Amino acid sequence: MLRSVVAQRLLPRSAHAFPRALPIAMEHPDPNPNPDKPPQPPYPVGVVAALEAAKDPSFRARPTLFSREFSLHDRVALVSGANRGLGLEMALALIEAGARAVYCLDLPKEPGDEWLTVRDYTEKLDFGQGKKGGRLEYVSADVRDQRGLWAIGDMIGDKEKRFDIGIAAAGILKPHTSCLEYPSEQFKEVMDVNVNGALNTAQAAGRQMHRFNTPGSIILIASMSGSITNRDHAWTSYNSSKSAVLQMTRSMACELGPLGIRVNSISPGHIYTTMTAAYLDTQPGLMRKLAGMNPLGRLGRPDELRGVVTWLASDASTFCTGSDILISGGHHSW
Numbered sequence: 516m517l518r519s520v521v522a523q524r525l526l527p528r529s530a531h532a533f534p535r536a537l538p539i540a541m542e543h544p545d546p547n548p549n550p551d552k553p554p555q556p557p558y559p560v561g562v563v564a565a566l567e568a569a570k571d572p573s574f575r576a577r578p579t580l581f582s583r584e585f586s587l588h589d590r591v592a593l594v595s596g597a598n599r600g601l602g603l604e605m606a607l608a609l610i611e612a613g614a615r616a617v618y619c620l621d622l623p624k625e626p627g628d629e630w631l632t633v634r635d636y637t638e639k640l641d642f643g644q645g646k647k648g649g650r651l652e653y654v655s656a657d658v659r660d661q662r663g664l665w666a667i668g669d670m671i672g673d674k675e676k677r678f679d680i681g682i683a684a685a686g687i688l689k690p691h692t693s694c695l696e697y698p699s700e701q702f703k704e705v706m707d708v709n710v711n712g713a714l715n716t717a718q719a720a721g722r723q724m725h726r727f728n729t730p731g732s733i734i735l736i737a738s739m740s741g742s743i744t745n746r747d748h749a750w751t752s753y754n755s756s757k758s759a760v761l762q763m764t765r766s767m768a769c770e771l772g773p774l775g776i777r778v779n780s781i782s783p784g785h786i787y788t789t790m791t792a793a794y795l796d797t798q799p800g801l802m803r804k805l806a807g808m809n810p811l812g813r814l815g816r817p818d819e820l821r822g823v824v825t826w827l828a829s830d831a832s833t834f835c836t837g838s839d840i841l842i843s844g845g846h847h848s849w
């Protein structure tokens with residue numbers, strides 16, 4: 516039988532004994548182990564499981580890494596900027612990992628053809644033994660609208676009665692503009708979407724996680740441009756906005772850690788999407804040049820973020836917060 520996180524927290528520690536058999540559905544582990552004792556996993560995994568099995572012949576030994584730690588079974592997520600690009604790729608990854616519902620927020624009133632095709636694909640996914648996957652939902656929203664985002668969070672929480680994952684992937688990049696000429700209106704426009712939008716999205720998710728006492732995971736999509744400057748690219752506003760997202764990640768992680776809510780960022784390198792096509796497709800030779808600027812000698816693919824986002828969203832990363840994960844093909848190493 517399922518024990519909710521809230522119920523688990525109300526139970527004395529002695530009642531947290533390892534279950535003999537794994538429950539059918541996953542719940543979040545208790546994030547508040549007794550601080551005077553070494554922390555224990557909420558159910559036996561890894562070496563602890565092996566030691567349990569050695570003590571108890573009735574212990575059912577079976578792998579847990581993908582069925583439990585990485586599983587997002589029944590979890591509820593919000594992903595901004597998910598009509599296309601990296602946000603949509605991440606939303607699909609969450610569904611494949613078992614999420615119950617992933618709410619995709621983006622500007623257009625109606626979702627695009629790519630989103631609809633992906634939604635149809637999720638409906639056809641076979642999870643074995645005829646089991647179907649979770650729902651991909653579309654919500655038209657502007658991440659700059661703080662109250663609107665909070666209301667969407669409330670709507671999702673009211674409907675689903677839980678809220679586990681929030682991903683802020685909406686972002687904009689403007690064409691090259693000299694830093695000595697940069698118009699403040701344009702600088703503000705980028706900040707409004709990339710920084711305020713990330714805050715509003717994280718708040719929408721975090722407020723629901725707090726409401727349901729859920730040790731959720733908030734993931735802000737920053738960029739390697741928050742840590743390094745792309746050579747020959749005059750992107751002051753974008754780079755500054757992504758640096759702000761990195762510091763927002765650390766600040767929110769420190770504030771929300773005591774609630775068991777984790778906040779991390781992912782910093783991709785150059786990945787071919789509509790955003791990057793705007794400069795890659797219009798400047799002959801640029802794709803080859805940027806590919807040559809990392810040790811792997813190529814651009815990244817959106818699907819190469821599926822693993823890291825699932826890891827950060829799941830219980831496989833429960834000790835990771837306030838971190839930035841660089842996925843750049845090594846661009847930042849040179």
Ligand SMILES: NC(=O)c1ccc[n+]([C@@H]2O[C@H](COP(=O)([O-])OP(=O)(O)OC[C@H]3O[C@@H](n4cnc5c(N)ncnc54)[C@H](O)[C@@H]3O)[C@@H](O)[C@H]2O)c1
Pocket residue numbers: 595596597598599600601602620621622623656657658659683684685686687708712736737738739782783784785786787788789790791
């Ligand atoms: N593609 C890359 O190489 C790369 C590298 C590093 C970081 N990033 C970051 O990853 C994120 C996704 O980028 P992408 O490459 O998929 O770009 P993209 O342009 O394909 O997707 C961005 C999405 O955000 C949406 N969006 C923009 N403004 C919005 C607003 N005000 N409200 C709601 N939605 C809004 C867009 O409509 C679009 O669907 C961005 O934050 C971007 O800065 C991308």
